[in-house]
Every structure is written in structure tokens, then in C-alpha cells.
Amino acid sequence: MSYKRPDHYTKRAKQQGYAARSVFKLEEIDQRHRIFSRGDAVVDLGCAPGSWSRYARKRIADGPLVGVDLSETSGVNGHFLQASVYDIDGDTLLELLGRPADILISDMAPATTGDRFGDHVRQIELAQRARVLATEVLRPGGAVVLEHGAGQGAAVRALLARAGLLGIATRRDLAGRERVTLARR
Numbered sequence: 001m002s003y004k005r006p007d008h009y010t011k012r013a014k015q016q017g018y019a020a021r022s023v024f025k026l027e028e029i030d031q032r033h034r035i036f037s038r039g040d041a042v043v044d045l046g047c048a049p050g051s052w053s054r055y056a057r058k059r060i061a062d063g064p065l066v067g068v069d070l071s072e073t074s075g076v077n078g079h080f081l082q083a084s085v086y087d088i089d090g091d092t093l094l095e096l097l098g099r100p101a102d103i104l105i106s107d108m109a110p111a112t113t114g115d116r117f118g119d120h121v122r123q124i125e126l127a128q129r130a131r132v133l134a135t136e137v138l139r140p141g142g143a144v145v146l147e148h149g150a151g152q153g154a155a156v157r158a159l160l161a162r163a164g165l166l167g168i169a170t171r172r173d174l175a176g177r178e179r180v181t182l183a184r185r
């Protein structure tokens with residue numbers, strides 16, 4: 001059995017009460033582009049175990065927050081649906097939010113199988129599903145933040161642009177393994 005020593009970001013995440021180090025991807029792009037504001041309505045796709053939602057909650061204060069994941073999310077104040085994004089529609093999310101979303105964030109990732117091409121296709125399909133839901137729930141001017149693999153930035157920006165979501169920035173994860181793309185409606 002192999003043991004991977006927790007790196008700096010994993011330790012920092014734990015110290016700050018976050019379950020996953022992936023929170024720093026969101027924090028970094030938010031600090032540069034001021035994505036969240038107090039009272040904003042947020043949809044979080046692929047929200048478990050809850051680090052991005054916890055960060056969003058801190059930034060939006062008492063704004064509405066709805067998350068969707070195959071796994072359970074707990075410990076954050078919001079509506080969390082344990083379901084696949086392919087089985088959830090925009091109307092359900094809007095009903096729970098009570099108004100159009102200001103921000104949709106997605107850190108969804110498929111379970112990796114070792115088949116690199118198949119995993120790449122499934123990741124792009126999840127980005128496509130996030131785009132469809134973003135066009136259904138976001139207010140005009142609303143922001144979408146999508147996590148994706150290092151080689152997928154161009155494909156993700158193209159699929160967002162086809163729905164009129166214009167890419168503003170693609171940022172490298174602090175550890176360099178993934179990318180986060182920000183676009184606006």
C-alpha cells in the first residue's frame with residue numbers, strides 16, 4: 001500500500017477547516033476576479049464533501065446556496081441534493097434558490113478509470129452538463145466557474161462560448177494539476 005505525504009495545500013486546507021485542498025483553486029480565482037458578493041445566489045455542482053460550498057457560504061453570507069453531488073454533503077448551510085447532475089434540471093435548482101443564480105461553480109470530476117481518453121470524454125461531458133444548467137439558472141451577467149483538466153481549457157472555453165458564456169480567465173491550480181475557467185453570461 002502506498003502512502004502519499006500530505007502537501008502544503010492539503011495541510012493548509014485542514015487547518016482552515018476545509019475537507020479538500022481544491023478550495024484554494026476557487027479562492028485564488030475569487031481573489032483575482034472578485035466573483036462572490038454578500039447575498040449572492042450560488043449553485044455548486046459536484047459539491048461533496050463540501051469545501052467549495054463552505055468557501056461560497058463564507059463569501060455570500062446568508063445568500064441562497066444549492067449543491068448537487070452523487071455523494072452526501074454535510075456541515076454547510078444550504079440545500080444539498082444527492083443526485084447526478086444528469087437527473088436534475090434547471091427548474092429544480094431555481095425553485096430551491098428562489099431566484100436566478102448569480103454564480104454557478106462546478107468542480108465535478110468523474111471517477112477515474114485509467115482509460116485516459118474515456119476519462120477525458122467524461123470530464124468534458126460533465127462540463128457540458130454544467131454549461132446547460134448554467135444557461136438555465138444564471139441571471140444575465142452571472143458567473144460560471146468550471147474546474148477541468150490541464151489540457152482541456154480550449155475545449156471548455158469553446159463549449160461555453162457556444163452558449164454565449166464568454167471565458168474571462170483560465171487559471172492554473174496552485175499545484176499545477178488542474179485548471180479553473182471563469183466565464184460570464
Ligand SMILES: C[S@@+](CC[C@H](N)C(=O)[O-])C[C@H]1O[C@@H](n2cnc3c(N)ncnc32)[C@H](O)[C@@H]1O
Nearest residue numbers: 046048049050051052069070084085107108109
Ligand atoms: C473533486 S470532487 C468535488 C470536491 C468539492 N468541490 C469540494 O470542494 O469539496 C468531484 C465531485 O464530482 C462529483 N460528481 C461526479 N460526477 C457527478 C455527477 N454526474 N453528478 C453529480 N456529481 C458528480 C463526485 O461525486 C465528486 O464528489
